[in-house]
Amino acid sequence: MALSLENVEALAPDQPSLDAARKLLKAGSWPALASNDAGLIWGECQGSGSTPYRVVVSEIDAGYKCTCPSRKFPCKHSLALMWLRADGKLSFGVAAVPVWVNDWLSRRRGPTVATPSEGGSKASIEAAGSGDPEAKTDPKAEARAAVARERNRQEREDAILAGFDDLDLWISDQVDRGLAGFAAHSAQACKLIAQRLVDAKSSGLAARLESLPSRLFSLPEAVRPTATIQELGQIRLLSAAYRRQSEDAEALPAGLKADVRQAIGWSISREALLADLNALRVQATWHVVATLSEVQPDRLRRLETWLWRETEQDAPRFAVLIDFVPVATGAASSGYSVGDRVEAELVFYPSAIPMRAQIARSLSGAVASDDGLEIPEQSLSDAYRSYEQAMQLLPWIDVFPLCIRGARVRRHGTQLFVCDSTETAEPLALPLSPAQFSLATPLLSLDTLDAIGLWNGYSLTLSWAQTELGRWVSA
Amino acid sequence: MGERMNATTLKAQALPALLAGTNRQPINFAIGLAELERGDTTTGTLNALSLTAQALRFERPLPPANFNTEPSIHDERNILPNRMRRTLIRILKEKKTSDDLELALAWAFGRLKVRPHPFDLPRIDGFVRAYAEQLGLTAQHWAAQQNDSTAAQQNYFFADALDETNWSQAPLAQRARFIMDRRKEDAAAARTLVEANWAQENADARVRVLTALETGLNSGDQTFLEGLAKDRAPRVRSLAQRFLARITGRDADHPALKACMERMHRSTSGLLKKRATLTLELPATVKEHEARLWIRNAFSEVSCSELALALDMNEAAMIDAAEKDEKLMLALALMATQDRRLDLLEQIVSSRLKDAWEQMSLCGVQDLGLMPTDERLRWAEILVRPYAGKPPASYAAWSWLHRSLEAPVPEALMETVLRSSRWLANLLDEKKAGPEWMELLAAVCPSPLRDRLRNQFASLDAPLTLTALSLLDILDSLEKVGHHE
Numbered sequence: 001m002a003l004s005l006e007n008v009e010a011l012a013p014d015q016p017s018l019d020a021a022r023k024l025l026k027a028g029s030w031p032a033l034a035s036n037d038a039g040l041i042w043g044e045c046q047g048s049g050s051t052p053y054r055v056v057v058s059e060i061d062a063g064y065k066c067t068c069p070s071r072k073f074p075c076k077h078s079l080a081l082m083w084l085r086a087d088g089k090l091s092f093g094v095a096a097v098p099v100w101v102n103d104w105l106s107r108r109r110g111p112t113v114a115t116p117s118e119g120g121s122k123a124s125i126e127a128a129g130s131g132d133p134e135a136k137t138d139p140k141a142e143a144r145a146a147v148a149r150e151r152n153r154q155e156r157e158d159a160i161l162a163g164f165d166d167l168d169l170w171i172s173d174q175v176d177r178g179l180a181g182f183a184a185h186s187a188q189a190c191k192l193i194a195q196r197l198v199d200a201k202s203s204g205l206a207a208r209l210e211s212l213p214s215r216l217f218s219l220p221e222a223v224r225p226t227a228t229i230q231e232l233g234q235i236r237l238l239s240a241a242y243r244r245q246s247e248d249a250e251a252l253p254a255g256l257k258a259d260v261r262q263a264i265g266w267s268i269s270r271e272a273l274l275a276d277l278n279a280l281r282v283q284a285t286w287h288v289v290a291t292l293s294e295v296q297p298d299r300l301r302r303l304e305t306w307l308w309r310e311t312e313q314d315a316p317r318f319a320v321l322i323d324f325v326p327v328a329t330g331a332a333s334s335g336y337s338v339g340d341r342v343e344a345e346l347v348f349y350p351s352a353i354p355m356r357a358q359i360a361r362s363l364s365g366a367v368a369s370d371d372g373l374e375i376p377e378q379s380l381s382d383a384y385r386s387y388e389q390a391m392q393l394l395p396w397i398d399v400f401p402l403c404i405r406g407a408r409v410r411r412h413g414t415q416l417f418v419c420d421s422t423e424t425a426e427p428l429a430l431p432l433s434p435a436q437f438s439l440a441t442p443l444l445s446l447d448t449l450d451a452i453g454l455w456n457g458y459s460l461t462l463s464w465a466q467t468e469l470g471r472w473v474s475a
Numbered sequence: 476m477g478e479r480m481n482a483t484t485l486k487a488q489a490l491p492a493l494l495a496g497t498n499r500q501p502i503n504f505a506i507g508l509a510e511l512e513r514g515d516t517t518t519g520t521l522n523a524l525s526l527t528a529q530a531l532r533f534e535r536p537l538p539p540a541n542f543n544t545e546p547s548i549h550d551e552r553n554i555l556p557n558r559m560r561r562t563l564i565r566i567l568k569e570k571k572t573s574d575d576l577e578l579a580l581a582w583a584f585g586r587l588k589v590r591p592h593p594f595d596l597p598r599i600d601g602f603v604r605a606y607a608e609q610l611g612l613t614a615q616h617w618a619a620q621q622n623d624s625t626a627a628q629q630n631y632f633f634a635d636a637l638d639e640t641n642w643s644q645a646p647l648a649q650r651a652r653f654i655m656d657r658r659k660e661d662a663a664a665a666r667t668l669v670e671a672n673w674a675q676e677n678a679d680a681r682v683r684v685l686t687a688l689e690t691g692l693n694s695g696d697q698t699f700l701e702g703l704a705k706d707r708a709p710r711v712r713s714l715a716q717r718f719l720a721r722i723t724g725r726d727a728d729h730p731a732l733k734a735c736m737e738r739m740h741r742s743t744s745g746l747l748k749k750r751a752t753l754t755l756e757l758p759a760t761v762k763e764h765e766a767r768l769w770i771r772n773a774f775s776e777v778s779c780s781e782l783a784l785a786l787d788m789n790e791a792a793m794i795d796a797a798e799k800d801e802k803l804m805l806a807l808a809l810m811a812t813q814d815r816r817l818d819l820l821e822q823i824v825s826s827r828l829k830d831a832w833e834q835m836s837l838c839g840v841q842d843l844g845l846m847p848t849d850e851r852l853r854w855a856e857i858l859v860r861p862y863a864g865k866p867p868a869s870y871a872a873w874s875w876l877h878r879s880l881e882a883p884v885p886e887a888l889m890e891t892v893l894r895s896s897r898w899l900a901n902l903l904d905e906k907k908a909g910p911e912w913m914e915l916l917a918a919v920c921p922s923p924l925r926d927r928l929r930n931q932f933a934s935l936d937a938p939l940t941l942t943a944l945s946l947l948d949i950l951d952s953l954e955k956v957g958h959h960e
Contacts, residue, residue, distance in 0.1 A: 006561055019571070025937035089937060172517050175524060178496025225494055226531055233528020236521050370557075388533065395529055412539040419538065429538035438600070441620070442593040444545045445613075457532060470557060472594050 003059055003086045004368060010291075010337050010475075011062060012079055013072045013330025021079035027090055029080075034095040039365055041085050041092055042101050045077045055081045056101045058108075060365035062335035065104045073329040156201045157246060160264060163200020164239040167193065171236055179232065183224040186213040204265035208235060210297045219458055227458065234396040238263050258350035259394055270358050273347055280354050283345040285310040286319065287373060288336045288366070289401075289452050290463030291475045300324045303334040306401060306463065307346075307357075308373060308452065318401045319346050319357040338464065338473040340366040352393040372466050375450045380404050380420045381428050387455055402460070404451045409443040409462075416440050418460055421448040433459040439474060443467070480507050482530035489523040490531075550612040552590040553956045555949075560592050562945045567599045569942060573911040575874055576946055577602055579918030582881050583950050585609030587957025593617075608646040615646065643672045647683055654687040655845045662691035670699055678708035685714050686844060697722055713776060721781070731776035736785055738773070739803075741796075751788065753796040755803040766802060771838040774806045778814045794822050804828040808835060812854065815846055821857050829861035836875035843879055851880050859888045866891055868902050873915055883921040892916070893927045903935070913943035920947070922954055 012018045024030075024045060031052055033043040039060040044052035053068040055077045064078040074082075084090050097105075170193045174182055182189070190209045197206035212231055216224050241260045244251040252260065262268065273279055290306035305321040325331045336342070343363040348354035378386075383402040390397050408421035409432070416437055417429040430453075432440055440462055443449060449472075452464040465472040484507035492502040502523055504512040511526070512519030555563060563580070566572055581602070584590065590611035596603050600621065603610060607618035637645050637653045645653070657665035669684055676684065685703075688696060696718065703715035713731070720729045738756055743749045761769045783790045797803040804823055808831050811819040824831045835841060835858070843851055855876060859866065866888060867873075876884055883889070892898050902908045913932065920928045925947050932940040 005565070009565065022938045022941065025941070087937065168517075168521060171521060171524065175493055175520055176496055176498045178494060178499065180494040180496075226490075229490070229493055229524065230528045230531050233525045233531075237525040237528070240521075240525065384535065391529075391532060395532075410542040411545065412542050415539075417538070417542070419542075426535075427538050428535060430536060438597040442596055442617075445548065445593065469554075469593060 002365075002367060003057075003062070003082050005083070005086050006368075007062055007335070007337055008079055008082045008086055010333045011074055011082070011331075011335060013074070013332060017072055017074075017076055017079055017330070020076035021083055024076060024080035025083060025087070025089075030084070030090070033081075033084070033090060033092050035085075035092040036097050037094045040097060040101065040105075041081060042098070043081050043084075043092075045080065047077075053077050054100055056104055057081050057085070058105075059085070060362060062366075063108060065108075071328065071330075073325075073331045159199075159201045161243065161246065163197050163202050164243065166196050166200070167205070167235070167239055170196075171232055174232065179228045180225045182228045182232075183213070183216045186216055186228075202265050204263050204267075205235065205238060206265070207296065207298065208263075214297075223458070230457070238396055253352065255350055255352040255354075256394065259352055259396075262349065262351075263396065268349060273349060273358055274360055276347075276350075279350065280315070280348040281345055281360060282309070282313075282315040282319075282348070283361075283363070284313070284315075285341060285343045286346070287369070288338050288340040288342070289373070290454060290461075291334060291336060291338055292454075292461075293332050295327055296324075299327045301327050301332065303332075305334045305336045306454070307342075308401075310341075310374075316348065316354050317403075318355060319348065320355055321359065322356055336366055337368065338475045339368055339370070339471070341369040341371070342366040353390050353397060370471070372471065373450075373452070373464070375403050375405055375452065375466070377405050378403060379424060380407055380418065380430065381424055381426050384428055384430070384455075399454050399456050402453050402455050404453070406448050407451045407465075408448055409440055409446070411441075411444055416444070418451065418453065418462065430455065430460040431458075433461045436462060436474060443472060480510050480526075482533065484508060485523065485527045485530045489527045493524060493527060546616065548612050548616050550590060552588050552611045554590055554592050555595075556952055556956060557592075559949050559952045560595055563591065563949055564595055564598050566942050566945050566949075567602050571910070572942060573874075573914045573918075575877055575911075575918045576914045576942065577606070578878065578881075579883075579946065580949065581606035581609040583953045583957075584611070586882065587953050589953050589957045590614060608648060639668060642668065643675075647680055650680070651683045651687045652845055654684055655690045658688065658690040662693055663695055665691075666696055666699055678711065681706070681708060681711050682714060685711060685718075689718065690845075692718055692721060694722055717776060717778075717781075721778075729777075729781065731773075732781055732785055735773055735777050735782065739786070741786065751792070751796040752799060753786070753793065753803060754800045755797075755806060757802070767805065767834070767838045770802060770806045771809055774810050775813065777810060779807065779810045779816055779819055780814070782810065790816075790819055791822065794819065794827070798827045801828065801834075805831070805834050805838070809838065809841075812841060812843070815850065817850070817853055817857060820854065824857050824861060832858040832862065832876065833867055833869060833872050836869070836872040840875060841879040843881075848882060851882065852885050855880055856885045856887065859885065862888075862891075864891055864895065866898070868898075868905070870908075870912060870915065873919060877915065877919045884919045886921045886924060889920055889924050889928075893924060893931060899931055903939075908939075910939050910942055913940050914946060917943040917946045917950075922950070925951060 008021075009018065012021070029046055030043050031046060033041075035041040040056065040058055042054070042056040044054055045066075046052045047068065053066055055064070055066040057064045057078060062082070064074045064082070066075050066077045068075050068077055070076070085092065170189075174189070190212050194206040194210040197203075197209065215231065216227055219227050238260060241252065241256075242264050245257045245260055249257075286307035286309055288305060289308045290304070292302075292304040292306075294302045294304075296302055301324065303323040303325065305323075307319045307321065309315065309317050309319070321334065321336075323334055342365070344359050345361040345363070346357040347360040349356045349358075380402075383404045387397075387400045387402060390400055404418070406421045407418050410417050410419055410429070414437065415434070416432040418432060419427070419429045443462075443465065446467050446469065449465045449467040451462055451466075453460040453462040455461075461474065462472075463474050488506055488508055489502050492500045497520055501516075502508065502520060504516075504519055504523075508519075508523060511522040566576065567580075584606075585608070588611075590613055591599065591603070593613050596614060596617045600617075603614050604618045604621060607615045637649060642650055642653045654665050654669060657668065666688065669688065673681070700715045700719045700722070703711055706712050706715065717729060717731075720732075738758070740754045740756055742752050742754070744752045755770075757766055757769060779790050779793070783793045786793055788796065794804075794807060797807060804827050808820060808823045808828055811817070811823060812835075820831075828834065843854070846854070858876070873884075902912065913935070916928060917925075929944065929947060932944060
C-alpha cells in the first residue's frame with residue numbers, strides 16, 4: 001500500500017489526533033527516519049521526555065506501533081510518520097531493519113510480506129506437528145487437557161440448550177402479548193433475555209438480541225411490527241436449528257451447521273481457520289468496494305471491509321473481512337480504503353454462503369486504484385433473485401451484496417430508491433438506507449449507473465457506483 | 476382442513492394473531508396450519524412465528540406508486556478535476572481553516588466558471604450553502620434543496636449568459652450586473668426590465684437592482700424613482716431619494732446629506748492667502764473606538780459631488796480644504812470609493828491619507844458593488860501604492876483587501892512581499908503567524924506568482940503551509956480547467 005493522505009485521514013481516530021500529528025511534521029521532531037524499501041518505515045520521534053518514541057509502520061497494510069503511552073490508536077506519532085511518508089517531503093534513508101522493528105513484526109498478527117520470524121524461536125502451528133523435540137509435550141498432560149476441553153465443550157452445549165428453553169419461553173410470552181407493540185418495550189425486554197443467554201454461553205444470539213431494539217428503531221415505524229416478527233422468527237429458527245444439529249450431527253449440511261454454530265456463539269479463531277486444510281481458499285485480485293464501521297452494544301467496534309473478486313471463477317465473488325476493536329482505542333478504520341486493490345489468498349469461514357474470510361497470504365500491498373469494476377450484466381431483479389437464492393440456503397442471512405447493472409436512483413418524498421433504469425416485467429425498487437439520503441442525492445440526476453450495494457432485508461446501503469460522472473463511493 | 480400450508484396461509488392465519496397477541500387471538504391451526512401443531516400449541520406458535528418470518532422475508536419490497544420528477548439542470552461549467560477533489564474536501568473539512576480560504580475558493584469557482592464535482596456536494600455542504608451563487612447551477616439547486624424543500628420547483632434551466640428572457644431567474648449578483656451592463660447600452664430598456672419585475676423582488680434584491688440603475692441615471696428615471704417613495708423598505712426609499720436629488724438637483728430631500736453638513740465646520744486659515752478649511756466634528760456620544768464606524772454610517776449615503784455641491788466648492792477644493800482633518804479625509808476616501816471616483820481617491824491617498832488601506836480596513840468590509848474587476852484592481856493599487864516596499868503586517872488589513880476585491884491582490888503588492896527576504900520572516904518572528912496567515916497569502920496571491928510563493932513556503936515548517944499549499948494547487952487546477960473571461 002502506497003500510503004496516501006487519504007489513508008492517513010481514514011485511519012485517524014479523530015480530528016484532534018490529525019491536528020496533533022500535523023505539528024510533528026517538522027524534520028526537527030524526527031532524529032531518525034528510515035525504511036527497508038520493502039514496505040516498512042520507522043522512526044524516532046522526540047516527545048517531551050528524554051527518550052524519543054519509536055514508531056514503526058507497515059505500508060503494506062497500514063499496521064503501526066508506537067512506544068508512546070497514548071490510548072488513541074493510531075497515536076499522533078504513528079499518524080505523523082504515515083503523513084510524512086505520504087507527503088514525501090522528508091526522505092527516508094534505506095537501512096537494515098533494527099531489532100525493535102523485527103521484534104514488533106514477529107509479534108504482530110496481521111498479514112505482511114515480510115517474514116521476520118523465519119529462523120526465530122517463535123512457535124508456529126506447523127511446528128507443533130513437525131516432530132520438533134522442543135515442540136513435544138507430555139502426552140498425559142495433553143490427554144488430560146483434551147478431556148478437560150471436551151468436558152467444557154459439553155458443559156457449554158448443555159448450557160446453551162438450557163438457555164434456549166428460557167429463550168423459547170420468552171419468545172412465547174412476547175407472542176402471547178402481541179408483537180405489534182413489541183418495539184416500544186424492546187430495550188428492556190431484550191436486555192434481560194440477552195443477559196440470560198450470555199449466562200448460557202450463547203454470546204452470538206445474545207448479541208443479536210441486544211442489538212435488536214436499535215435495529216427496529218432504525219426502521220420506519222410502520223414496518224417495525226412485521227420486522228419484529230422477522231427478527232424474532234429468525235432467532236427462534238436459529239435455536240431450533242441448533243437443537244437439531246446437536247441431536248443429530250447429520251441433520252444439517254456441514255456449511256449450514258457451521259453457520260448455526262457461529263451464529264450462536266461458537267467462534268473459530270483465526271489460527272484454527274488458517275490451519276483448517278478443508279477451508280475454502282481463493283487467491284485473486286480483490287477490490288475494496290465498501291468499508292463499514294459500527295459500534296456494537298458490547299463497546300466493540302465492528303469494522304467490515306467488503307472485497308470484490310476481479311476475475312471470473314467458480315468461487316465467491318464477495319468476501320468480507322471483519323475486525324473487532326475496542327471503542328476506547330478510537331480506531332475507526334481497518335486501514336483499507338474503498339478503491340484499494342489487493343492481491344491476496346483469502347481463507348473463508350465455513351458457511352452455506354461463504355463470505356466472511358481472513359487474509360491467509362498477502363501477495364501485494366493494497367494499492368489505490370481508479371479502475372472501474374466489470375460488474376456482471378444483471379438487472380436489479382436478477383441481483384435480488386440471487387439474494388432470495390442465498391436466503392434459501394441460509395435463512396437468517398443478514399447482509400447480502402448486490403451487483404446491479406443499469407440501475408437508477410429515484411426519489412419518492414424523502415426516501416430514495418434504487419430501481420432498474422429501464423422498464424422491466426417485475427418492477428422492483430429497493431429503498432436506500434435513510435443514512436445515505438444526503439450522500440446519494442446527487443445520483444438522482446443520472447439516468448443510469450452500475451452499482452454495488454449491501455442489502456439487509458430492509459434497505460440497501462449503496463457502497464459503489466460507476467457513473468458517467470465517475471465513481472461514487474459511500475466512504 | 477386439507478389445505479396445504481403456504482406463505483399466503485401463514486400471512487392470513489398466523490400473522491394477525493402474532494401481531495395482536497395469541498392471548499387475545501389464538502392461531503387457528505385447523506385452517507391450513509395443522510402441520511405446525513404436532514407437539515403442543517406453544518411449539519406450534521413458535522413454528523408459526525419462524526415460518527411467518529421467512530414468508531415475510533421472501534416478500535419483495537413494493538415500489539412506491541410514483542416517483543418525484545427531478546429537475547433537469549443544464550450546468551455547463553467544467554468540473555473540478557478528480558485529482559483535486561479529495562484535497563478540496565480535506566481543506567474544507569478542516570476545522571481551523573480561515574474564512575479567506577473559503578472565499579478565495581468560492582470566488583475562483585465563480586470567476587473561472589468551474590463547479591465542484593456533484594458527488595462532493597454533500598461532503599462540502601456548509602461551503603456549498605454559503606457560496607452557492609459562485610458554484611454553478613448544480614450547487615445552487617443543492618443548496619436550495621437543503622434550505623427549502625420547495626426549491627425543487629424552481630427553474631434551473633438558465634444559463635450563465637443572461638438575456639432579457641432569463642435575467643430575472645439568475646442569482647442576485649448576476650442580475651444586478653446584467654442590469655448595469657444593459658444600462659450602459661440602453662438605460663430606458665434596462666429600467667423597463669427592472670420595472671416589469673419590481674413587484675416580485677424582495678427588499679435585498681430591490682436595493683441591489685436599484686443600485687445598478689445608478690449607471691446611466693437620467694431624467695427618464697424620475698417617474699419610476701418618484702414611485703418608490705412609498706416602498707416598504709427604508710433602504711430603497713432612501714436610495715431612490717438620493718437618485719432623485721441627483722436628477723433634479725434638489726438637496727432639500729436628502730436627510731443624510733443634511734446630517735453630514737451639520738457635523739462639518741467651515742472656516743478660513745492662512746495669513747497671506749486665505750484658504751477654506753473643513754473639519755468634521757463627531758457627536759460627543761461617539762467614543763474614539765466607534766469613530767470609524769460612525770463615519771462610515773454617516774457618509775455611506777452621500778456622494779462626493781453632493782457634498783461638494785452642498786459646500787459650494789468643487790471636489791478637488793473640498794479635498795484640499797479637508798486635508799488637516801484625518802477623520803474627514805477617511806470619510807472622503809470612503810465616499811470616493813463608493814462613488815467609484817478613483818481620481819479623487821488617488822488625490823486623497825497619494826499625499827494626504829497614506830495609510831488609507833489600514834484606516835479603511837478598520838471601517839469594515841468595503842462593498843465595491845458592481846465595480847468591474849479591472850477597476851477594483853486599480854482601486855487596490857491606489858490604496859497600496861503609498862506602502863511602497865513595506866506592506867503592513869496586519870492580518871486584518873490583508874483580509875479586508877481580499878474581501879473587498881473578491882479576487883487576488885494586485886501583482887505589484889504580492890511582488891513586494893515575495894521580493895523581500897525579510898517580510899515573511901519578520902511576520903513569523905514578530906507576529907508568530909500561524910497557518911491562517913499562510914492561507915491568506917495563498918488566497919490573495921495572483922496566479923503568475925504562485926510558484927514563487929510555493930518556493931517561499933518550501934523553507935517553512937510543513938504544519939504552517941500544508942493547507943496553504945493545497946489551496947494553491949486547487950486554485951492552479953481551477954485556472955487550468957476554467958473559462959477565462
